[in-house]
Amino acid sequence: MKRLGGFLLLLLLWEVIARRVSSPLLSPVSAVLPASWRLLISGELFLHARTSLINILIGFSLAVSVGLTLGVSITQFKTLRSMLMPIVDAMRPVAALTLFPVILVALGLGIASKAFVIFWTAWPAIILNTAEGIYRVDKSITEAAQLDGAGRWALLRHIIIPLALPIIMTGIRIGASGGWISLVAAEMLGASAGLGYAVLGYSQTFHFAEMYAVILTIAVLGLAMNVCLAYAQDKLDYDKEASRAEKYLRFGDRAIGWNLDSVRWFKSASS
Amino acid sequence: MMTMRYVNFKVYDPVYVAIDKGFFAKYNLEVKIIGDVLGGPTAIQAVAAGAAEAGLSSIPAIINANAAGLPVIGTTDIQSALPKQPLEYYYVRADSPIKSIKDLKGKQFAVNLIKSSFHYTAIMALEQSDMTEKDVNFVLLAFDKQEEALIRGQVDVIGLMEPYNTHAIKTYGDKIRLLFSAPDVFGNKQFCTHFVNRVWAQYNPAAVQAFVSGIVDAAVWIEAHQDEARPIIAKYTGIETAFIPDYYFQPQAQSNMADVQFWLDYLLKRGDVTASWLKAENIATNKWNSAVK
Numbered sequence: 001m002k003r004l005g006g007f008l009l010l011l012l013l014w015e016v017i018a019r020r021v022s023s024p025l026l027s028p029v030s031a032v033l034p035a036s037w038r039l040l041i042s043g044e045l046f047l048h049a050r051t052s053l054i055n056i057l058i059g060f061s062l063a064v065s066v067g068l069t070l071g072v073s074i075t076q077f078k079t080l081r082s083m084l085m086p087i088v089d090a091m092r093p094v095a096a097l098t099l100f101p102v103i104l105v106a107l108g109l110g111i112a113s114k115a116f117v118i119f120w121t122a123w124p125a126i127i128l129n130t131a132e133g134i135y136r137v138d139k140s141i142t143e144a145a146q147l148d149g150a151g152r153w154a155l156l157r158h159i160i161i162p163l164a165l166p167i168i169m170t171g172i173r174i175g176a177s178g179g180w181i182s183l184v185a186a187e188m189l190g191a192s193a194g195l196g197y198a199v200l201g202y203s204q205t206f207h208f209a210e211m212y213a214v215i216l217t218i219a220v221l222g223l224a225m226n227v228c229l230a231y232a233q234d235k236l237d238y239d240k241e242a243s244r245a246e247k248y249l250r251f252g253d254r255a256i257g258w259n260l261d262s263v264r265w266f267k268s269a270s271s
Numbered sequence: 272m273m274t275m276r277y278v279n280f281k282v283y284d285p286v287y288v289a290i291d292k293g294f295f296a297k298y299n300l301e302v303k304i305i306g307d308v309l310g311g312p313t314a315i316q317a318v319a320a321g322a323a324e325a326g327l328s329s330i331p332a333i334i335n336a337n338a339a340g341l342p343v344i345g346t347t348d349i350q351s352a353l354p355k356q357p358l359e360y361y362y363v364r365a366d367s368p369i370k371s372i373k374d375l376k377g378k379q380f381a382v383n384l385i386k387s388s389f390h391y392t393a394i395m396a397l398e399q400s401d402m403t404e405k406d407v408n409f410v411l412l413a414f415d416k417q418e419e420a421l422i423r424g425q426v427d428v429i430g431l432m433e434p435y436n437t438h439a440i441k442t443y444g445d446k447i448r449l450l451f452s453a454p455d456v457f458g459n460k461q462f463c464t465h466f467v468n469r470v471w472a473q474y475n476p477a478a479v480q481a482f483v484s485g486i487v488d489a490a491v492w493i494e495a496h497q498d499e500a501r502p503i504i505a506k507y508t509g510i511e512t513a514f515i516p517d518y519y520f521q522p523q524a525q526s527n528m529a530d531v532q533f534w535l536d537y538l539l540k541r542g543d544v545t546a547s548w549l550k551a552e553n554i555a556t557n558k559w560n561s562a563v564k
Binding site for chain 2: 023024025100101104105108109110187190191192197200201203204205206207208
């Protein structure tokens with residue numbers, strides 16, 4: 001309810017400022033909401049949102065896959081880390097917009113180029129948070145598990161990644177936000193539909209109420225995606241995972257039981 | 272010395288020549304260029320928001336802006352299709368099966384901006400061949416990306432203006448083929464003008480008059496000194512001198528009111544603009560151009 005109150009306050013502030021400024025460039029909420037409704041019932045908003053969601057989902061899935069794989073890999077292989085991290089650090093500040101000529105040549109104008117722009121913005125946060133999450137796992141826990149005979153894969157799967165998940169998920173959420181931010185840039189690359197494309201189109205034709213309606217849609221969809229990821233992050237929180245695992249244990253999942261019992265024991269012993 | 276701010280983007284612009292050759296200074300005006308923008312609509316928004324006093328834009332964008340209540344008005348010519356200067360060129364690949372506009376059905380058509388003069392010219396060309404804009408797939412693509420996309424087969428048609436046109440010809444030569452140009456569709460027309468903030472102009476008539484006079488002087492000088500103008504344009508745009516063509520303007524760089532009316536009628540007919548109260552004199556004027564009788 002408090003969150004809703006915050007949004008209502010923001011909308012109220014928007015309305016007051018827009019009325020006070022009284023410029024065609026800043027449409028008040030009272031003009032934007034009817035425009036949103038018009039775009040919604042005409043199906044136009046759905047068409048653009050569907051295109052953008054496909055772009056986002058492909059680009060973001062790619063960023064998560066690559067970011068997680070590389071993030072885990074660089075913590076396991078020092079040579080790979082030495083080779084990859086300078087490249088990651090050098091690439092992070094390079095805006096996707098500056099890479100358009102390369103993207104055009106390599107990927108053309110189809111969905112691949114848009115997905116790549118979104119991927120490009122999202123992946124550094126995921127790789128860095130994944131690595132950071134793993135580095136932060138208490139060494140005494142991993143060493144104890146190794147003494148118990150856990151191999152590299154078992155250690156990663158049952159100890160390190162579960163404990164690093166909160167930080168990894170934070171990286172994924174930051175990456176998702178980055179993906180939405182680059183959406184407009186992505187849809188400047190030879191697009192014929194999409195929310196970014198619509199924002200540009202309405203802006204260029206001075207239909208500002210419609211433009212803000214599409215921006216509002218981007219905000220709502222970005223928020224929805226973040227809420228979903230936050231929910232997933234909450235569910236993947238270690239303590240909750242542990243209590244869920246106890247239920248699994250009753251059904252005889254001894255592998256999970258072993259690692260969680262070990263982790264719990266070492267956590268209580270170390271605290 | 273009076274001062275004003277100008278929003279530019281990288282095209283052949285007599286404002287650069289007027290600054291460089293001192294034509295504005297002659298009228299006691301200093302014009303400060305405040306930076307490149309994406310295109311005319313962005314320039315209009317910057318001027319309407321008070322970030323600058325003048326800019327350049329297509330006439331359709333100035334019409335749309337006025338319909339939306341933005342106080343901008345065209346002053347002087349910057350882009351016109353003229354007998355020596357078709358201005359808008361539409362290319363296909365030389366090996367393309369597209370031989371006429373009728374063959375464009377279902378094809379990918381690149382335009383720099385939606386509802387830009389290129390977009391409207393393309394739509395008019397389609398209409399003349401009994402098609403509509405729904406018969407092709409318009410793809411939003413910046414000028415500098417279009418020739419590469421065409422050569423790689425990612426789009427079927429591109430629309431270029433100078434200096435991208437000269438660049439495409441010099442770079443790809445026999446690999447591209449001209450399908451049509453703007454005069455093939457509707458003869459010679461004015462496409463783009465400089466504009467000023469109407470409210471600012473009301474309170475600063477001397478500055479507007481100096482701005483217009485400087486541009487008129489520059490346009491006249493350019494037509495008589497094409498080779499000398501090229502390095503100046505190159506200096507301000509970063510475009511190689513070799514890609515800068517000869518350039519021509521309306522007489523005395525005036526706003527062609529008949530052409531403004533043409534664009535206004537077309538946008539009203541399409542329903543893109545519903546402000547039927549708009550008149551050509553709301554969109555552009557020659558009242559500050561002392562060279563126009």
